[in-house]
Amino acid sequence: MAEPKKITTPLTEETARSLKMGDQVLITGSIYTGRDAAHKRLCEALEKEGKLPVDLKGQIIYYVGPSPAKPGKAIGSAGPTTSYRMDVYSPAMIHKGGLRGMIGKGERSEEVIKAMKEKGAVYFAAIGGAAALISKAIKKSTPILYEELGPEAVCKYEVEDFPAIVATDTEGNDLYKEGPKKFKKI
Amino acid sequence: MRIIEYEKIVDTVKEMCLEANYDLPADAVDGFKQARDKESSLLGKSILEQCLKNAQIARDERVPICQDTGLAVFFINIGQNARVDGGLLKDAIDEGVRQGYKDGYLRKSSLDDPLFSRENTGDNTPAIIHLDIVAGDKLEITLAPKGGGAENMSRLAMLPPSAGEQGVIDFVVDTIVRAGGNPCPPTVVGVGIGGTFEKVAYLAKKALLWPLNAPNQDERYQQLEQRILHRINNSGIGPQGLGGNVTSFAIHIEHHPCHLASLPVAVNVNCHAHRHAHRVL
Numbered sequence: 001m002a003e004p005k006k007i008t009t010p011l012t013e014e015t016a017r018s019l020k021m022g023d024q025v026l027i028t029g030s031i032y033t034g035r036d037a038a039h040k041r042l043c044e045a046l047e048k049e050g051k052l053p054v055d056l057k058g059q060i061i062y063y064v065g066p067s068p069a070k071p072g073k074a075i076g077s078a079g080p081t082t083s084y085r086m087d088v089y090s091p092a093m094i095h096k097g098g099l100r101g102m103i104g105k106g107e108r109s110e111e112v113i114k115a116m117k118e119k120g121a122v123y124f125a126a127i128g129g130a131a132a133l134i135s136k137a138i139k140k141s142t143p144i145l146y147e148e149l150g151p152e153a154v155c156k157y158e159v160e161d162f163p164a165i166v167a168t169d170t171e172g173n174d175l176y177k178e179g180p181k182k183f184k185k186i
Numbered sequence: 187m188r189i190i191e192y193e194k195i196v197d198t199v200k201e202m203c204l205e206a207n208y209d210l211p212a213d214a215v216d217g218f219k220q221a222r223d224k225e226s227s228l229l230g231k232s233i234l235e236q237c238l239k240n241a242q243i244a245r246d247e248r249v250p251i252c253q254d255t256g257l258a259v260f261f262i263n264i265g266q267n268a269r270v271d272g273g274l275l276k277d278a279i280d281e282g283v284r285q286g287y288k289d290g291y292l293r294k295s296s297l298d299d300p301l302f303s304r305e306n307t308g309d310n311t312p313a314i315i316h317l318d319i320v321a322g323d324k325l326e327i328t329l330a331p332k333g334g335g336a337e338n339m340s341r342l343a344m345l346p347p348s349a350g351e352q353g354v355i356d357f358v359v360d361t362i363v364r365a366g367g368n369p370c371p372p373t374v375v376g377v378g379i380g381g382t383f384e385k386v387a388y389l390a391k392k393a394l395l396w397p398l399n400a401p402n403q404d405e406r407y408q409q410l411e412q413r414i415l416h417r418i419n420n421s422g423i424g425p426q427g428l429g430g431n432v433t434s435f436a437i438h439i440e441h442h443p444c445h446l447a448s449l450p451v452a453v454n455v456n457c458h459a460h461r462h463a464h465r466v467l
Contacts, residue, residue: 001228022229037304067253067293076291077250082335082368105335106368106427127233127426128335128370129459131253133240150306151253151293163236165229165428176367179429183227184422 004163010058011100013120019166021173025124026161031060031103032144035081037152039089041145046096054144054154057098060124063105065151066135075138075157079131080105083123091115103164107176117172124164125175137162188265188323190467192272195325199282202329202463203258204290207250210241213397214460217435221372221425230430234372237425237458252459255292256331258283258313261395265322276315279327284309295334316388325467328395336369336457342387345449351410354379354451359417361453362434367427370457374398375418375437378452380444389440390454395462396438407439435460 001024007015009029019025032054034042045053063083067076083104090108093099094115101121105128108116116123126134138157145154168174215238222234244251260279270278287294287310294310297303320326341361345353358377365373378389402408415437424430435458444450 001232065253065293065295067250067255068291070249070291076293077244077253079253081254082338084368105370107366125367125426125428127236127240128367129252129457130236130240132243132247132249132251133236135249136243150308151295167428175428179227179229179424180366180422180427181429182422183424183429183431185420185431186417 006161009060011060011122012058013100016100016120016122017170019122019169021166021169021175021178023166025164025166027060027164028160028162031062031157031159031162032056033062033064033155033157035063035065035152036085037149038146038154039086039093042154043089043092046092052097056093058100060101060103061093061099062103062157067131069141075135075141077131078135078138080126080128082106083108087112094119094121107174108168113168113172113174116168116170120170122166122170123168125167126164134163188268189271190268190325192270192278194467195270195275195278196282196285198327198465198467199279199329200286200289202327202465203283203286203292206329206331206461206463207255207290207292208244208248210244210251210459211462213399215241217372217398217460218458221432221435225425225430225432227424227430229428230425230432233425233428234432250292251461252333252457253293254295254333254335255287256333257296258310259330259332259391260313260315261328261330261392262315262317263320263326264317265324266319267323268325279313279315280311283311283313327465327467329463330395331461333457333459336373336455339365339369339455340390340453342383342450342452344383345451347447347449349449353449355410355414355417357451358414358437358453359421362418362455363421363423365455366423369455370459371423371427371434372425372432372458373434374456374460375414375434376454376456377414377437377439378454379439379450380442381450382445383450385442386450386452387454389442390452393438393440394454394456398436398460400438402439407441411437411439
């Protein structure tokens with residue numbers, strides 16, 4: 001397999017459009033976290049005030065709800081959660097919020113992929129269940145919004161060489177469809 | 187009547203919460219190794235390799251294998267000649283979960299109300315408890331923490347009896363194919379067949395307690411397990427749903443007598459973090 005591509009955040013549209021389905025990447029810089037409850041609140045704010053309470057232009061959001069950090073550690077185990085639950089919110093986050101990338105696991109809806117193609121956004125897969133391994137790439141976690149949501153709060157992570165796979169690229173090529181097609185025998 | 191102390195149950199359950207979430211059992215580790223050798227997708231092989239590395243880190247550093255440390259699901263067999271002294275069995279289990287999830291830095295994923303408030307109870311209680319009264323004077327406790335991602339992909343059907351074996355196979359395979367990468371494949375598939383509406387779901391969950399390498403003792407059901415696994419692993423879904431020939435490690439069936447008008451089937455999906463802990467008091 002080819003060597004992973006190193007990318008840094010925030011992502012430019014040009015970088016995003018250079019990434020292709022199946023590419024392995026190592027992400028360095030700041031990324032933001034958010035899952036169901038946080039997305040609901042973020043999109044309500046976007047609807048009401050016309051902008052997000054945190055600037056996500058060019059940024060990547062990671063669908064994660066980590067386990068609590070042990071004393072002296074930056075983070076607990078922190079693998080991806082299933083992405084389809086964010087599908088209803090993602091088109092608005094991409095179109096109106098300027099979101100450039102998402103990290104999660106599992107297939108996205110047609111509406112999300114359409115928004116990604118239009119605005120040049122990428123969907124990365126992290127390995128679900130490899131939470132202890134992934135946590136090694138997270139050097140710092142700072143709560144930003146909705147701390148009362150516990151593991152669902154929005155945090156800013158500083159990451160170094162965070163491992164991910166380009167699951168769906170800006171042209172809409174989707175490894176969740178193409179990968180299984182290649183190996184299907186029955 | 188044999189007495190089992192409340193505090194002993196609390197301490198045991200606490201210990202089990204940590205063990206189940208930090209230490210991937212040997213049968214699951216072996217499953218990964220066999221899958222890695224069998225997988226023909228290079229990306230799939232690399233994913234399986236990283237999962238093995240992940241299990242080792244979790245074991246060595248005493249951190250959770252997966253951040254979703256699940257709802258704490260218990261299967262309890264209590265001998266009818268045993269009695270719990272010092273409090274209720276249910277309270278002892280909840281207290282063990284409370285202490286284990288707090289002291290073990292495990293994620294609390296339990297909400298107080300499914301629809302309206304959806305507020306976190308803060309201590310991962312209440313545990314989900316399935317109780318069986320059996321012969322003898324022992325208390326047998328099995329804990330299987332269950333994450334949301336795989337649980338959400340589970341399904342149940344009340345098939346017409348005419349659907350037969352083929353109907354069962356098609357329903358199980360369709361459930362796994364539709365789930366794609368969502369339940370974190372390679373999965374373990376628990377299938378319940380028979381009983382009633384509520385019984386069949388219980389059977390599917392119970393089927394997940396078998397070690398990966400334990401085929402059904404009834405030859406007919408063993409063959410059915412093999413036929414379904416063959417179909418699933420030729421679906422192409424592969425590790426994480428990104429393509430490959432290992433979609434599930436194993437499938438286990440639990441069956442039960444049923445009504446003459448019914449053919450209930452339930453599929454309970456488990457992710458590759460096939461976590462368990464077991465104790466007998």
